[in-house]
Amino acid sequence: MKTLAFVLPIYNEEGNIPLLYERLVGVAAALEGRFTCEFIFVNDGSRDRSLSLLRGLRAADERVSVYSLARNKGHQIAVTAGLDVADADAVIVMDSDLQDPPEVSHALIEAWEDGADVAYAKRRTREDGYFKKLTAGMFYWVLSKMARIDIPRDTGDFRLMDRRVVEELRRYPERNRFLRGMVAEIGFDQRAVEFDRDARHSGETGYPLSKMIKLAADGIIGFSSFPLRLISAIGMVLAVGAGLWTVYLAVSRLAFPDSVVEGWTFITAGMFLLGGIQMLMLGVLGQYIGRIYEEVQARPLYAFAVAEHGPLPR
CATH class of the missing domain: 3.90.550.10 (Spore Coat Polysaccharide Biosynthesis Protein SpsA; Chain A)
Incomplete structure (x- = not known):
């Protein structure tokens, strides 16, 4: 049998x-x-x-x-x-x-x-x-x-x-x-x-709920590198956007040298937004690095x- x-x-x-x-x-x-x-x-x-x-x-x-x-x-x-x-x-x-x-x-x-x-x-x-x-x-x-x-x-x-x-x-x-x-x-x-x-x-x-979230993270991180690729894509978009914004400011300064730069609220909000995105990216990287550390301990x-x-x- x-x-x-x-x-x-x-x-x-x-x-x-x-x-x-x-x-x-x-x-x-x-x-x-x-x-x-x-x-x-x-x-x-x-x-x-x-x-x-x-x-x-x-x-x-x-x-x-x-x-x-x-x-x-x-x-x-x-x-x-x-x-x-x-x-x-x-x-x-x-x-x-x-x-x-x-x-x-x-x-x-x-x-x-x-x-x-x-x-x-x-x-x-x-x-x-x-x-x-x-x-x-x-x-x-x-x-x-x-x-x-x-x-x-x-x-x-x-x-x-x-x-x-x-x-x-x-x-x-x-x-x-x-x-x-x-x-x-x-x-x-x-x-x-x-x-x-x-x-x-x-x-x-x-x-x-806490264990369900942990299991979901194990499933996504363990079988996908998409979060890391997403970080690269977001970084590329932000870099291109920042470059275009810099060109715009330079052209505006040359064309209108006496203009007063306004919008400090927007600038401050943008700084906090970029800071939050960076922290999120570091958190995703930390998840992968932490798991590497656990694995190498064996x-x-x-x-x-x-x-x-x-x-x-x-």
Whole structure:
């Protein structure tokens, strides 16, 4: 039989874990005889009872593996840790708040068995608020215009990946990770599976606005040099404009030497405008330089405080 691993990042999900496990077991039961399933839970420094619940599942079911990061490192690192330890013919990554229905795994597996190396879940509908839908739409529109590769819209990290793709993904060491973009860049045969995204079952989202902005920045900066090219274009326009303005002032001074130069308010406003643009440009440059600094440090992405896996002791 082929092996199938489910990678599930956990951050303060004590209200979701029991039902999530129950539905995963149902999916595994439907696959019995065709696949040997493993459930890899990666606890990302949860502050509630998530870890104790996971260890309880582990004690009762040897298919459950529990890894706990030494501290909170973020969703993308938690998923990366799960992919690093997964040893299966195919790996399914899904969130643990039940917005990603485990039952969609059957459609992902069907696409994989049909020859796809990556089957990604594409949201047909989503039970999110207006603000979340609006900002998500804006992000994917901007990303589609800026990114140097085609990153599918209305997708998250919910996907099935063949072992070959997972092995390739392990070769990507960057710290500011945008996994859906990294998988898209790897290539292979990638197919969409549409699904209806549910509302969060319990608890609060692990992606507040600040983390969403950080993830959006990782996606845009990690897969596009457009902001740097934009800085050059703005600088060129301003330089040409300043040159023309200087010529105009020189000609005006020669033609009308006794004229009084007015418009100090305009000049002051222009100085503040140029100063703001320069600070914005420096900020964009600082984002790229800061990421270069983090990468050259080459520190480990994570450390495990708990690692419980393999057959249970008898």
